[in-house]
Amino acid sequence: MAVHGPAMTDVARLAGVSHQTVSRVLNGHPNVREQTRLRVRAAIAELGYRPNGAARALVTGRSQVIGVVAQNTTLYGPASLLAALEQTAAAEGFAVSVGSVRDLDHRSISAAVERHLAHRVAGIVVIAPVESAGEALERLPKDVPLVTVDGDPHRPVPLVTVDQVAGARAVTQHLLDAGHRTVWHVSGPSDWFDSAGRIEGWRAALLAAGVEPPPLMHGDWSAASGYRCGQMLARMPEVTAIFTANDHLALGVLRALHEFGRKVPTEISVVGFDDVPEAAYFIPPLTTVRPDFDAVARASLQMLLTQIESGNGNGGGALRQTIAPTLVARDSVAPPRR
Amino acid sequence: MAVHGPAMTDVARLAGVSHQTVSRVLNGHPNVREQTRLRVRAAIAELGYRPNGAARALVTGRSQVIGVVAQNTTLYGPASLLAALEQTAAAEGFAVSVGSVRDLDHRSISAAVERHLAHRVAGIVVIAPVESAGEALERLPKDVPLVTVDGDPHRPVPLVTVDQVAGARAVTQHLLDAGHRTVWHVSGPSDWFDSAGRIEGWRAALLAAGVEPPPLMHGDWSAASGYRCGQMLARMPEVTAIFTANDHLALGVLRALHEFGRKVPTEISVVGFDDVPEAAYFIPPLTTVRPDFDAVARASLQMLLTQIESGNGNGGGALRQTIAPTLVARDSVAPPRR
DNA sequence: GTGCCCTATGTGAGCGCTAACACTACCCGA
DNA sequence: TCGGGTAGTGTTAGCGCTCACATAGGGCAC
Secondary structure (H helix, E strand, O other): OOOOOOOHHHHHHHHOOOHHHHHHHHOOOOOOOHHHHHHHHHHHHHHOOOOOHHHHHHHHOOOOEEEEEEOOOOOHHHHHHHHHHHHHHHHOOOEEEEEEOOOOOHHHHHHHHHHHHHOOOOEEEEEOOEHHHHHHHHHOOOOOOEEEEOOOOOOOOOEEEEOHHHHHHHHHHHHHHOOOOOOEEEEOOOOEHHHHHHHHHHHHHHHHOOOOOOOOEEOOOOHHHHHHHHHHHHOOOOOOEEEEOOHHHHHHHHHHHHHOOOOOOOOOEEEOOOOOHHHHHOOOOOEEEEOOHHHHHHHHHHHHHHHHHHOOOOOOOOOEEEEOOEEEOOOOOOOOOO | OOOOOOOHHHHHHHHOOOHHHHHHHHOOOOOOOHHHHHHHHHHHHHHOOOOOHHHHHHHHOOOOEEEEEEOOOOOHHHHHHHHHHHHHHHHOOOEEEEEEOOOOOHHHHHHHHHHHHHOOOOEEEEEOOEHHHHHHHHHOOOOOOEEEEOOOOOOOOOEEEEOHHHHHHHHHHHHHHOOOOOOEEEEOOOOEHHHHHHHHHHHHHHHHOOOOOOOOEEOOOOHHHHHHHHHHHHOOOOOOEEEEOOHHHHHHHHHHHHHOOOOOOOOOEEEOOOOOHHHHHOOOOOEEEEOOHHHHHHHHHHHHHHHHHHOOOOOOOOOEEEEOOEEEOOOOOOOOOO
């Protein structure tokens, strides 16, 4: 790189000190005279010296890189999380290496993790929203700093997760409070924990209100599947409130309802989950639930850094943190018509 | 990592060869007896050995990592590109390290590039859609393998870009072909090349048809800004066709038109750009232009690998590749009412 | 048989850095 | 005066790998 930029010894020579002193300056070691420190800094600036991360990683055994394993970073949720993670990591001086996988089965996950391990990453964040991921994670060496996001709450692996249940319960309750007798739910793929949590919260809110949950409709996060479910719901006159597991499903539902001439929110109320930036511009503006991706990123990274600094790895850890999402009320909810 | 996994010498000892032979097997060097190769492979498997990327990077001067600099990986375009890049790179045995920046001014870009350089990345992809990025890139050392995506066509830096002009021209022509006298345009932020290209294509198509382009409306990619522009356009009876610079702007425009009771497509036709997955479920389904992100990723990576292998860096290069997008016709376009 | 090349393998050095320890002043209290 | 701390700095030894070269054993032409 840069042909072969200056090394620490070059800086040392220019500053008239030993390379070790340069190292000390670079690493903020206390016992360096102020004058020496300045001389070294000047030499660094003059030569345009950049420390060689590879050499450092070699000797310390870990690089200033955090590996992230995710499935589909094109989806809004994972993309936001990844971006937040990257920002947070950068603030701590860490780079982020992405290892996306096509499937979240344990082979793919293991392979991605191994790739990161080969680069001697300092720690790994796995965005592991599905059942099949869990197995791979438990098998991982216990001395690797590891955090899972939106993973299995029942696995003994450090976990940060959005409180899907609370979010779903809140939004369902919001519909009940508006006067609806019951709320229908279009869920995400059944193997995602996000889906499971949202189903659980929805069901809990209904049961708490003494309402038997209506049949569940299964979607796959896409607007297309929301549209298909919406076509069925639109034909059922008794449906007055629909909670979809994400905003894109809601978009599909809205369109189906529109096609069938069912007015939202006067005839039917619809709510989503995620608060994608466009949700405020759906027709009508969508009431939804906003997960705090920054908070998730901060919590994950902090949990990871703790492990890295302690040097204990994930310790089969019981670490767990839950981030509460917030309800964003817009115009897609109204009381049912009498 | 993994406490300190086995090193090459451990493998060598177990296989009864020298570490160098292990290295040869790992790097696919030809002059190794088949039998030896198998023995080494067996030892690698038995020990669960993983080559240490840091050590390799130290001695070769570059790691098997490609650095990507991008601004907002939450937006659909950059996120898709990043994902595609990661997939493509993984297939070539490269990891991808993301360095997102808050602003695309030359300070931020330089800083992000420097961070990547410190890790001795093999090459850098800069998703540099704005004017201010160009300067930083030209100043970069010429021996760093570098590719820019959607950058400045007039800078002497290797570039892969979606053919914004062709896409915009096609979609504008599509509206003219449907019988519209003219086409209004809601653009993206004025400092993005993507915006500039789309404006240019729109204008070119109109001029070719002998039509004086109507005043330009400036948006910022968001549905919110599309909505604001849409509110103005909705009040203008002479408007029958609108081309928005991306699908989210289109969403905002659609909602504004809806609020003003202007029917799409019967009264006004609307087209977007990007083909986000939900575009097919807008009301009505949106006619748009689909850039081929996979093709862009493949082209960029290939261009980068060529530089890496030649060892010549970007050579101030005149390399240039343009990827044609495709028009996706849906229901948001109809002939104007007589 | 001699010389040569070609294949398969080993040896040694060193990439740029940090960790551990060694060393030199110098200041302090006894 | 001397022992013993405590800054501030230098010295040395690798981290795990690849590169360049050295070496050993055939095969083949003459």
